[in-house]
Amino acid sequence: MAAIFGVISIVVPPLVEGTTVPGINVKGSFLLWVCFILVTLIFAIRALSDSLALADVLTDIFLRRLGAKKDRSLKRVGRDAIYIIVTILLASAFIPFLSAVAEIGTMLAGAASLIALFLIIVLIYDVGRILYRTVEAKAETLSDRLVKLARRNRKKKG
Amino acid sequence: MPPETILVFILVYVLVVLLSATKMLPMSVAALIGALLTAWFGLQYEVFTYDEAMGFIGNNINLILLLIGIMVVVEVADRGGLFRLGALYSIKMAKGNPRVLFITLCIIAATVSMFLSDPTAILLIAAAAITITKILDYDPVPFFISATIMVNLGGTSTLIGSVSNMIIGVNTGLSFNDFIGYLAVAEIILWALTILVLYCIFKSRLREKRTPPTYNPWESVQNKKLFWRSTIILCLLIVLFVLSDILSVGPEAVALGCAVLALAVSEIDPAEIFKRMDWETIFFLTGFLFVVGGLEKTGFLGILSTQLFHFAGGSLFLATLMVLWSSGLASTIVSNMAVALTFTPIILARALGSFELARMGCALALGTNLGGAATPFSGSVVIMALGAMKKEGIDLDFSEFTKVGFITTFIQLAFATVYITVRFGIGG
Numbered sequence: 055m056a057a058i059f060g061v062i063s064i065v066v067p068p069l070v071e072g073t074t075v076p077g078i079n080v081k082g083s084f085l086l087w088v089c090f091i092l093v094t095l096i097f098a099i100r101a102l103s104d105s106l107a108l109a110d111v112l113t114d115i116f117l118r119r120l121g122a123k124k125d126r127s128l129k130r131v132g133r134d135a136i137y138i139i140v141t142i143l144l145a146s147a148f149i150p151f152l153s154a155v156a157e158i159g160t161m162l163a164g165a166a167s168l169i170a171l172f173l174i175i176v177l178i179y180d181v182g183r184i185l186y187r188t189v190e191a192k193a194e195t196l197s198d199r200l201v202k203l204a205r206r207n208r209k210k211k212g
Numbered sequence: 213m214p215p216e217t218i219l220v221f222i223l224v225y226v227l228v229v230l231l232s233a234t235k236m237l238p239m240s241v242a243a244l245i246g247a248l249l250t251a252w253f254g255l256q257y258e259v260f261t262y263d264e265a266m267g268f269i270g271n272n273i274n275l276i277l278l279l280i281g282i283m284v285v286v287e288v289a290d291r292g293g294l295f296r297l298g299a300l301y302s303i304k305m306a307k308g309n310p311r312v313l314f315i316t317l318c319i320i321a322a323t324v325s326m327f328l329s330d331p332t333a334i335l336l337i338a339a340a341a342i343t344i345t346k347i348l349d350y351d352p353v354p355f356f357i358s359a360t361i362m363v364n365l366g367g368t369s370t371l372i373g374s375v376s377n378m379i380i381g382v383n384t385g386l387s388f389n390d391f392i393g394y395l396a397v398a399e400i401i402l403w404a405l406t407i408l409v410l411y412c413i414f415k416s417r418l419r420e421k422r423t424p425p426t427y428n429p430w431e432s433v434q435n436k437k438l439f440w441r442s443t444i445i446l447c448l449l450i451v452l453f454v455l456s457d458i459l460s461v462g463p464e465a466v467a468l469g470c471a472v473l474a475l476a477v478s479e480i481d482p483a484e485i486f487k488r489m490d491w492e493t494i495f496f497l498t499g500f501l502f503v504v505g506g507l508e509k510t511g512f513l514g515i516l517s518t519q520l521f522h523f524a525g526g527s528l529f530l531a532t533l534m535v536l537w538s539s540g541l542a543s544t545i546v547s548n549m550a551v552a553l554t555f556t557p558i559i560l561a562r563a564l565g566s567f568e569l570a571r572m573g574c575a576l577a578l579g580t581n582l583g584g585a586a587t588p589f590s591g592s593v594v595i596m597a598l599g600a601m602k603k604e605g606i607d608l609d610f611s612e613f614t615k616v617g618f619i620t621t622f623i624q625l626a627f628a629t630v631y632i633t634v635r636f637g638i639g640g
Binding site for chain 2: 135143
């Protein structure tokens with residue numbers, strides 16, 4: 055839907071070029087463009103949040119297939135970093151050989167680069183997700199402690 | 213050298229460090245994978261030739277031979293029962309007083325570790341600690357944690373005390389006598405300081421005195437002929453190390469000569485000795501020498517060296533302190549062998565006089581040795597101690613070890629800073 059409204063925001067406003075909205079004295083094409091862009095943004099934000107949830111599930115399935123355990127510890131961040139480095143090194147080692155293959159070499163090298171890039175993005179996403187949850191958990195613990203401390207102080211004063 | 217090529221070699225280095233630190237693979241396998249990748253990329257990008265690659269090992273063969281020689285001699289001495297006898301005698305002298313026993317065990321742990329490799333030493337000391345604490349019904353945690361920290365500390369001032377010292381000694385030319393001359397005083401004070409700190413931490417847990425059982429330590433020596441022969445060879449090794457400067461013989465030749473002698477007179481099947489040697493360390497060292505050799509060829513370590521001296525504002529004294537602290541902190545996470553292998557070329561990249569080189573070498577030796585027992589991830593010695601405890605049903609909290617480990621490591625590094633300043637001065 056975001057894409058459809060994006061296209062509409064490009065196609066429709068030129069159709070009302072030259073008209074001005076009475077009362078507010080704003081060009082019709084500009085007003086329509088703003089409205090469509092707003093709708094596009096709303097759909098885009100929703101789509102992004104939905105895709106994040108989907109990416110979560112897909113990343114889990116994908117990494118489990120790679121042999122990663124279900125834990126969310128910082129050790130997994132280390133493992134992800136290892137996978138990222140291994141992917142980069144393997145791509146660096148084999149892409150020169152793939153591109154040397156006659157006729158389809160460039161295509162093979164391009165495909166290998168894309169696969170490597172996809173893997174790296176998934177792994178970086180997983181690292182970000184784990185770090186975010188770790189920081190979130192720590193922040194919650196800290197805020198709980200501060201609340202307890204504040205209550206204790208209030209009781210003492212009271 | 214194009215930056216992308218340097219980046220590839222840095223990534224190989226980081227990969228080996230991460231694989232070892234996360235224990236995803238045994239550290240020897242991680243280093244050998246790193247060596248394979250270094251060779252692959254080095255030849256692919258024409259960073260070095262095949263002959264130059266072989267030189268990474270060939271130029272350091274004396275280090276590997278020194279390590280093998282020491283391992284053989286110490287293995288024979290261990291089988292002769294020398295270290296066990298010493299430990300049992302000292303424990304007997306404590307007469308069941310937990311505080312005296314605690315201090316005695318700390319001293320034995322550090323002393324034994326001056327000759328044995330840290331993993332072997334901790335196995336021996338852990339066995340002794342388990343026996344004592346079980347018989348006398350003492351809280352085992354203070355004994356275990358302290359013994360682990362002291363095993364890590366022992367041998368800081370000797371060339372053969374740790375593999376990182378061998379790496380530094382062989383590469384910087386610091387002899388057995390140089391190590392003793394520069395660092396013996398520091399090690400003695402560090403022992404006293406560390407025992408004092410550990411005693412203050414655990415004082416409240418070392419209370420009730422109990423009567424120890426009577427035993428004859430000599431009963432632990434099964435083969436007296438082997439005991440005396442292995443003890444003589446170990447003494448000979450130390451005497452020859454001391455005289456090696458006068459005799460103009462390299463430490464590797466002394467170690468190998470004594471190893472051959474030990475194998476010849478011990479009457480033990482050599483296959484048994486070879487089987488119990490620490491091949492994990494030897495293969496790690498071989499693989500990591502390759503990884504660091506590749507990184508050095510890219511010129512990256514030279515850049516690091518220049519940056520180090522640049523940050524120190526050209527002051528060699530500040531650069532020395534930076535080497536001490538950075539190697540110490542790096543050793544809390546990464547194996548101290550890897551840290552020593554990485555820092556040695558950084559130091560050598562700068563043309564230093566013998567005094568400055570000795571100062572840098574000593575700072576690196578102190579840093580790599582002291583950082584080895586700060587956390588449960590610092591090195592094999594801590595993991596083995598925790599493993600031995602778990603086997604006995606004692607589940608030690610990692611955070612408890614880390615707390616004690618960090619306090620002692622910080623105090624030791626702070627003392628090392630003062631020592632380097634006083635011993636070598638702030639000039640340069």
